[in-house]
Amino acid sequence: MLTLKQIYDSPEQIVAGLEKKHFADAQATIERVMAIDAERKAAQQKKDAASAEMNKISKSIGALMAQGKKDEANAAKAQTGELKQAVATYEQEMDTKEQELTNLLLTIPNVPYAIVPEGASAEDNLAVVLGNWPNRPMADAIAKNGAVALRDWDSATDETIAAERIAQSEKLPHWELAKKYNLIDFDLGVKISGAGFPVYIGQGARLQRALINFFLAEANKAGYTEIMPPTVVNQASGYGTGQLPDKEGQMYHCEVDDLYLIPTAEVPVTNLYRDVIIDEDKLPIKNCAYTECFRREAGSYGKDVRGLNRLHEFSKIEIVRIDTPEHSDASHKEMLAHVEGLLKKLELPYRILRLSGGDMSFTAALCYDFEVYSEAQHRWLEVSSTSNFDTYQANRLKCRYRRNEDKKVTLCHTLNGSALALPRIVAALLENNQTEDGIRIPAALQPYFGDDMIR
RNA sequence: GGAAAGAUGGCGGAGUGGUCGAUCGCGGCGGUCUUGAAAACCGUUGACCUGCGAGGGUCCGGGGGUUCGAAUCCCUCUCUUUCCGCCA
Incomplete structure (x- = not known):
């Protein structure tokens, strides 16, 4: 399948190539790829932020336990519930978008080289x-x-x-x-x-x-x-x-x-x-x-x-x-x-x-x-x-x-x-x-x- | 078909709940030495996503679960190896 990089590097060329291959709705499809990818990135950024926070807390709990500060550790544990939920939600959104993106990319054919003749058959x-x-x-x-x-x-x-x-x-x-x-x-x-x-x-x-x-x-x-x-x-x-x-x-x-x-x-x-x-x-x-x-x-x-x-x-x-x-x-x-x-x-x-x-x-x-x-x-x-x-x-x-x-x-x-x-x-x-x-x-x-x- | 063991980075192989993305060896790369090379010694060395960057995130066969935290515990699937059976 085409790489996202190929598509972002020169979307117009990709569209023209797909049209040469007589792929229907080339323009709309490429636009959709970029739209879904943008959604995927947004989901990942939210998820990454939540995960980073989560990791930080987990690490601090480890440190607190090591120092024997049980109460503080338990207090930290209490904070994680919501975060955990958020990570799961964003992660699922990210996976969905990723799957959607892959499925779409799989339907897109390769792009012909310049010397390939125009024509349908x-x-x-x-x-x-x-x-x-x-x-x-x-x-x-x-x-x-x-x-x-x-x-x-x-x-x-x-x-x-x-x-x-x-x-x-x-x-x-x-x-x-x-x-x-x-x-x-x-x-x-x-x-x-x-x-x-x-x-x-x-x-x-x-x-x-x-x-x-x-x-x-x-x-x-x-x-x-x-x-x-x-x-x-x-x-x-x-x-x-x-x-x-x-x-x-x-x-x-x-x-x-x-x-x-x-x-x-x-x-x-x-x-x-x-x-x-x-x-x-x-x-x-x-x-x-x-x-x-x-x-x-x-x-x-x-x-x-x-x-x-x-x-x-x-x-x-x-x-x-x-x-x-x-x-x-x-x-x-x-x-x-x-x-x-x-x-x-x-x-x-x-x-x-x-x-x-x-x-x-x-x-x-x-x-x-x-x-x-x-x-x-x-x-x-x-x-x-x-x-x-x-x-x-x-x-x-x-x-x-x-x-x-x-x-x-x-x-x-x-x-x-x-x-x-x-x-x-x-x-x-x-x-x-x-x-x-x-x-x-x-x-x-x-x-x-x-x-x-x-x- | 029956039984057992296993799946970790380019390769080999450690690691059984908290700085483990992961000790170590080989290989690769850089350097010292050498006319050059080899050897020896020193250093360095995973992939992917995301961000202008600093950074952040994911990945220890696949999927699910327990936990604040999983390479490590549980379930499940797939595959591999060994033994038995069958057999070109």
Whole structure:
């Protein structure tokens, strides 16, 4: 959540930022925050004064008792009744205001950075990079403007057109290929678990393992420490990274033990640093983790969820960084370069979008999505979301560091990104690399897969 | 599942009703010594809220209670460790 300091330092900027994020009633909400806080302070001042008085009397009683002046001690005791009542009253008022304030702050999203595009939805995202694109449709149009608004050139993502193209395309969608080469059995998954839980078989399973190892190896090369965290977390962790309370319905919940299946490794890996004060010398912290991710995806249905496009359980390698405010932007860029490097090595056509204010997640200050182009579905598939949360998450987590300069305890910046999520990568790999002889495995992946083709 | 013990500052670990925000050790920081470093020695070192400041307040796992006064006593919850049982 935002800190009060941020709000007091520049209320107008915060309001403008919230409006950019399409948060309703920004002005009124910020004014309310300050009003409640003023009430809280007033209550605290009254309470502090009463407590100070109380402490003084208590101390004097101790002294009087020690000197054996029992009568005077008893006289002092008699004075405390009213004071005690006053302390209790003010204290309760203070607690109420504090709770009210926290509850309100929790409803306020993070404020986007200046370079975040204006806009309410995905339509307004800004394509900043297009890669591995030569000899593909629309190349010319795109070459002219390296960075253009998505809606100018991306009519191919329109669902109705896509449906027609699938019908016309000589390329098979991945769910057909999965069947043809016996890589994934969706029906078996339905039988043992339910829709959205595919069973990977033979070369399909081997491809999963190859990708996991490839992504982890690349992350290790880039200096990320591999973590293997639990995939089940407690409530406090859910609150720490912001999945709770608002996204409660998106997580699987084991009620008997009140534990949650993680929707991303971000949750356990970032919560490693909850309630921690880190030495500045240890920053930046660079961790990576492969985990299974579990998402209920309540309410999604239809063509979007076909095949591997949207699953309840999937494998993902996540990179998580904790850094100083001064260095977090450079950290973010390094992460973007890392993720882009993976897509280059996989030889998949991709684009990088800077998300608009309205399309960003609640907690992000700056977010880039990576999408790969699926040549049978004629759609862009999101495979990574790489965000800087500024101090927003750290404030909730109480993740702080001790500055070398003045030894002050300061909130860290947290960042994370997928590097990468497997299912849609697999979808694109299968669809884009299909040949008459089988599915070509990109050179970088061959050592991990152990072959150059799926046959 | 049964039994017992425990939860204290960055870490370890004292403290069983009144200058205890907390002895001490480690670590950190400053200094002496040294060409420099190490060692040794001396000093210093919690977080948060509030106030222009002086200062005031809160915090010894969470919550509640007793008391003029609680790290210390009582209740309760959570978690951890050990032993037994079960078991990959």
